[in-house]
Structure formats: structure tokens, C-alpha cells
Amino acid sequence: MAADGAYWLGPAEWQAVRLSIQVSFWATAASLPLGIFTAYALARWDFIGKQLLNGLVHLPLILPPVVTGYLLLLTFGRRGPVGEALEQWFGIVLSFRWTGAAVAAAVMAFPLMVRAIRLAIEAVDPKLEQAASTLGASRMWVFLTVTLPLILPGIIAGAILAFAKAMGEFGATITFVSNIPGQTQTIPSAIYAFLQVPGGQEAAGRLVLIAVAIAMLALVLSEFVARRVAKRVAGA
Amino acid sequence: MTIQIAIENRFEDFTLDVAFKAPAGVTVLFGPSGSGKTSVINAVAGLLRPDAGRIVVDDWVLLDTQTKHNLAPHRRRIGYIFQEGRLFPHLNVRQNLLYGRWFAPRDARRESLSRVVEMLGIGPLLERRPAALSGGEKQRVAIGRALLAGPKLILADEPLAALDEARKAEILPYFERLSEEVSVPILYVSHSSSEVARLASTVVALKAGRVVACGPPAEVLGDVAAVGARGTASILRARVVAHHLDGLSELSTAAGALWLPQMDVTEGQTIRVRIAAQDVILSRARPKGLSALNILRGTIMEIRYGDGPGALVVLAMGEDRLIARITRRSVAEMALEPRQTCYAVIKSVAVAPGDVGRGRFTQTAQ
Numbered sequence: 001m002a003a004d005g006a007y008w009l010g011p012a013e014w015q016a017v018r019l020s021i022q023v024s025f026w027a028t029a030a031s032l033p034l035g036i037f038t039a040y041a042l043a044r045w046d047f048i049g050k051q052l053l054n055g056l057v058h059l060p061l062i063l064p065p066v067v068t069g070y071l072l073l074l075t076f077g078r079r080g081p082v083g084e085a086l087e088q089w090f091g092i093v094l095s096f097r098w099t100g101a102a103v104a105a106a107v108m109a110f111p112l113m114v115r116a117i118r119l120a121i122e123a124v125d126p127k128l129e130q131a132a133s134t135l136g137a138s139r140m141w142v143f144l145t146v147t148l149p150l151i152l153p154g155i156i157a158g159a160i161l162a163f164a165k166a167m168g169e170f171g172a173t174i175t176f177v178s179n180i181p182g183q184t185q186t187i188p189s190a191i192y193a194f195l196q197v198p199g200g201q202e203a204a205g206r207l208v209l210i211a212v213a214i215a216m217l218a219l220v221l222s223e224f225v226a227r228r229v230a231k232r233v234a235g236a
Numbered sequence: 237m238t239i240q241i242a243i244e245n246r247f248e249d250f251t252l253d254v255a256f257k258a259p260a261g262v263t264v265l266f267g268p269s270g271s272g273k274t275s276v277i278n279a280v281a282g283l284l285r286p287d288a289g290r291i292v293v294d295d296w297v298l299l300d301t302q303t304k305h306n307l308a309p310h311r312r313r314i315g316y317i318f319q320e321g322r323l324f325p326h327l328n329v330r331q332n333l334l335y336g337r338w339f340a341p342r343d344a345r346r347e348s349l350s351r352v353v354e355m356l357g358i359g360p361l362l363e364r365r366p367a368a369l370s371g372g373e374k375q376r377v378a379i380g381r382a383l384l385a386g387p388k389l390i391l392a393d394e395p396l397a398a399l400d401e402a403r404k405a406e407i408l409p410y411f412e413r414l415s416e417e418v419s420v421p422i423l424y425v426s427h428s429s430s431e432v433a434r435l436a437s438t439v440v441a442l443k444a445g446r447v448v449a450c451g452p453p454a455e456v457l458g459d460v461a462a463v464g465a466r467g468t469a470s471i472l473r474a475r476v477v478a479h480h481l482d483g484l485s486e487l488s489t490a491a492g493a494l495w496l497p498q499m500d501v502t503e504g505q506t507i508r509v510r511i512a513a514q515d516v517i518l519s520r521a522r523p524k525g526l527s528a529l530n531i532l533r534g535t536i537m538e539i540r541y542g543d544g545p546g547a548l549v550v551l552a553m554g555e556d557r558l559i560a561r562i563t564r565r566s567v568a569e570m571a572l573e574p575r576q577t578c579y580a581v582i583k584s585v586a587v588a589p590g591d592v593g594r595g596r597f598t599q600t601a602q
Binding site: 134146 | 309310311312314320322325339340391
């Protein structure tokens with residue numbers, strides 16, 4: 001497999017690594033604003049259907065990933081109600097594309113992200129936000145100048161957790177967008193594919209090492225960044 | 237500058253129903269905890285929306301439930317000093333101080349940072365984070381932050397309650413300076429009658445969600461219905477004559493010399509002294525051979541009886557009133573009657589240093 005001596009990784013493996021990072025990055029980045037909004041709504045607002053929203057957000061954590069993937073296929077597939085509309089109005093096709101893989105990863109990682117951010121928001125004393133409003137800050141400014149800086153460690157932790165989850169997502173991705181090299185074959189799908197063919201162990205092993213390395217790096221990085229931010233926020 | 241407040245609100249355990257006018261100066265909302273003081277200023281701040289009410293500063297309507305007019309807290313232009321400071325932990329002292337100023341309209345930025353910093357003595361703290369400040373320092377920064385927001389009205393919710401005695405003594409003078417140097421009206425919540433005596437130009441006494449008395453501090457503190465028999469006190473005006481080497485300060489009042497433990501007030505200044513009614517002993521004749529240093533002469537104006545065994549005897553001393561709380565039995569045995577001359581005996585050490593303050597005489601001597 002490592003026919004190309006210049007690279008430790010074969011082109012197919014390299015492609016899977018790059019695609020995984022691309023998919024996970026966009027899955028995290030694109031869902032972050034919605035994640036913050038959802039976490040804020042769940043932490044601070046009282047509204048009808050709050051428990052329903054809470055359940056919906058956490059559903060992917062409990063459902064078998066294959067079921068989540070299948071539901072995504074039903075909804076966002078080219079024949080699905082949302083997928084059809086997206087294609088008709090915006091020309092966006094998700095099924096069997098890397099964007100679809102990103103959607104699957106985002107959905108699967110969303111509960112973890114929301115949970116981390118929600119905990120951070122619940123730790124912010126609403127009395128500080130009140131104080132800011134008496135000093136003339138509108139709701140938006142209170143959020144931007146008080147709440148957001150104080151929950152930054154939680155946002156970073158949530159984002160890195162989501163990224164790591166997205167990197168490892170397999171079941172929903174393969175069900176929704178299949179396992180197409182260069183399109184939807186992320187590291188876990190690639191490892192699975194290599195293990196299906198004779199002599200694929202070596203390549204799978206290399207990808208396993210990379211998966212472990214990326215996971216470790218993400219953990220260390222999150223710990224480091226969160227600690228620095230927490231220090232800055234706490235004012236020590 | 238007058239603030240008109242009328243609020244009705246039902247809480248689970250009690251109903252708040254208050255209406256009063258607060259003139260310029262320091263209006264102290266006075267009462268035991270649970271009497272609704274904080275709810276009143278939270279309603280003024282817009283943090284509590286009462287069931288019914290109207291709040292007007294001069295002719296600027298903050299709240300009118302009849303016309304469904306309810307200004308958002310950030311548009312009310314108030315400076316709120318909270319009991320626990322509530323400084324922003326992620327900002328340093330300078331950024332905390334300037335937070336409200338940033339949102340204030342340009343013409344409201346009357347106070348300069350340097351003047352406020354100088355007045356509160358917080359220059360060396362500017363680059364520090366709140367976590368590195370003591371309780372007293374935090375509270376001084378909180379005062380500065382409220383001032384720099386250019387408020388039309390300052391609200392203070394028991395700003396000294398969370399501090400120990402030494403820190404209280406450190407912060408109170410800043411509030412006295414505030415009331416002297418800043419023209420903005422101040423609504424100040426407190427359950428301490430010594431704070432009332434030192435700061436108030438008007439007192440609104442609350443009990444179980446209702447106003448029980450409203451007026452100048454000497455009047456309200458002398459009202460048993462408002463402050464209870466144990467809390468009854470008088471406020472005497474006294475000029476500091478000299479500080480003596482034996483640790484006492486000599487003051488002169490309309491009724492004679494007053495000797496009190498040494499106080500931190502410059503000679504020649506006129507101050508307020510709060511004297512608890514239960515610390516006063518009465519005598520028909522000028523007593524001799526007594527350890528108490530203070531013997532003030534006055535005329536009995538009125539004797540008030542309550543439900544218990546006690547009675548309040550009000551003595552006139554020039555323009556001031558001194559109230560003594562004695563037993564009915566003593567009143568009978570001494571045959572006290574209005575218009576009699578009487579001597580009041582006060583132990584010097586009965587007057588705590590916290591009960592002595594500069595106050596604002598122009599307001600109370602109406």
C-alpha cells in the first residue's frame with residue numbers, strides 16, 4: 001500500500017485523513033452558533049416545548065447511529081422533504097457528498113457540544129447580567145460583553161469535544177452518505193474499508209495511529225486552551 | 237429632582253404596597269429584612285416588574301402600568317450599587333469602572349475617571365482583577381462604576397451589609413462624600429439605623445411591604461411605630477470643639493457639652509450624633525457625683541406611652557429633640573410632665589463611633 005515511498009501514508013489514506021479533518025472542522029464550525037443559541041435557550045429561557053427540544057437535541061446520543069443516519073437520509077436525501085427543497089431552491093445536495101458527512105457528524109456531535117456550553121451558561125451568575133443591564137447594556141451587549149466572555153471556556157471545550165466526536169463518527173455517516181473514497185470516506189470508514197480487504201491491516205493500522213494521535217492532540221489542546229481562558233476569565 | 241414611586245406587587249408570602257416621594261439628597265429605605273425594601277429599588281431599576289405602579293423621576297416616566305409603559309433596565313439611566321458588588325470577574329478594575337460609561341450618552345459623561353478614582357482612592361487598583369480585591373475595595377469600585385455610568389438616579393441595596401465593621405467604617409465616608417459631592421438623588425436601602433442617622437436626608441420606613449413612616453431621619457427614628465421601641469433614637473446636631481488627649485472628643489450641642497469617644501472628624505465641623513433612646517437616663521435635678529460625662533438640659537415636650545411597660549420622653553434641646561426610653565413607673569415616681577426642665581444623662585461610651593457622621597444638615601433642618 002505504501003507504494004509511494006515519499007509518503008508514509010498512501011494517497012487513499014491521506015485523502016481520508018484530510019477529508020476527516022475537513023468534515024469535522026465544518027461540522028463543528030457550522031453548528032457552533034446554533035449550539036450556543038440552543039444551549040442558551042435551554043439554560044435561560046422558559047418556553048413551551050423546552051423538554052421536547054431538550055429531548056430532540058439529546059436523541060442522537062441515545063439512538064443507534066444507524067437509525068440517526070437513516071433518518072437523515074429520509075429527511076435530507078434527494079427524495080427527502082428537506083433534501084428535495086434544498087436541491088430545488090439552492091442547488092445543494094447532501095447525500096453522498098462530503099457536506100452530507102459534515103451534517104451527519106454535526107448532528108451526532110451536537111448533544112455533546114450543547115451540553116458543555118449549557119453547563120458553562122448555567123454557571124454564569126444572572127446577577128452579573130442584571131448588573132450589566134442596569135449599567136446601560138442592552139440584551140445583546142450583555143451577552144457579548146458579559147455572558148460570552150464568561151462561557152468561553154465552555155464553548156471551547158464543547159467545540160473540541162464536538163470535533164473529536166465528529167472525527168470518530170461512523171454509523172450515521174456511512175448510512176447517510178455511504179463510503180465513497182475522496183467524497184465521504186473519513187478515517188473510520190477508511191479503516192473499516194481497509195479491514196474488509198486482504199492485506200489492508202497495515203493501512204488500517206496507520207490510520208488507527210493517526211486517529212489516536214488526533215484525539216490525544218485535541219484533548220491536550222482543549223485542556224490547555226480552556227485552562228488559559230478560565231484563568232483569564234476568573235481574573236487570577 | 238424628585239422621585240415618585242407607587243408600587244403594588246403580590247409575592248407568594250406578602251404583598252408590597254408602597255407610595256412615597258423621595259426629594260433630592262439621600263432617601264433611605266429603612267426596615268427589617270423581608271419588608272420589601274429591595275423589591276422597591278429593583279422595581280425602580282426595572283429588574284422587577286410590579287403588578288401595578290408608576291415610577292417617575294422628575295417628569296421622566298420609568299414605569300406606568302396603566303399606560304403599559306415599562307422602560308427596559310438599560311434605558312433607565314440608573315447607577316445600581318449592589319450588596320455584593322457584582323463586579324465583572326473577567327474585566328480589570330479600570331474596565332469595570334468604564335463599563336457603564338461606554339453605554340452612557342455623551343452628555344451624561346459628567347464624571348471623569350480620574351476624579352472618581354481620586355474620590356474613592358482606588359488609583360493603585362486599576363489594573364487588578366476583582367478576584368484580587370478585598371470586600372471593601374470591591375465595594376468602592378462598585379460605587380465608582382455606578383457613578384461613571386452618568387446616572388440620573390443612584391440606587392444602593394445595603395451596600396455595607398456584606399462587610400465587617402471595619403470595612404463598613406471604611407466605606408461609609410465614601411457614601412457621605414457621594415451625597416455631598418454628587419447632585420444625583422440616591423435611594424439607599426438599609427436596615428441599620430446608624431446608617432440612617434449618618435446618611436439620610438429623608439427616611440422611608442417600611443414594614444411588611446407598607447410605608448409606616450416617611451420624613452426627616454430625626455422624626456422617623458423617634459417614631460416607635462416605624463422603628464420599634466428598641467430602635468428608637470434621636471439625632472443631635474453637634475459641633476466638634478476639640479479632640480482631647482484622654483481619647484475623648486468634645487462637642488457642643490444646643491443643650492451643653494457632649495463628650496464622646498474620639499472621632500475622625502476635623503474640629504469645627506458640625507456632625508450628627510445618633511443616641512439610642514434606651515441609652516438615656518433622666519433626672520429632675522442636675523445630678524452630681526456621677527461617672528457619666530454627658531448631662532444635657534432640656535424641656536419635656538411630650539411623654540408617649542406604648543403597650544408595654546415603657547414610655548418615651550421627648551426633650552426639646554434648642555431645635556433638636558432628645559428621646560429617652562424609661563419605664564412608666566419612673567415617669568409616675570418622678571412625676572414627669574410636659575414643660576418641666578429635665579436633665580438627660582448619656583454615657584460617653586454608649587455612642588458608637590459608627591453612630592457619628594457628617595450627614596447633611598441643610599436637608600434635615602427644614
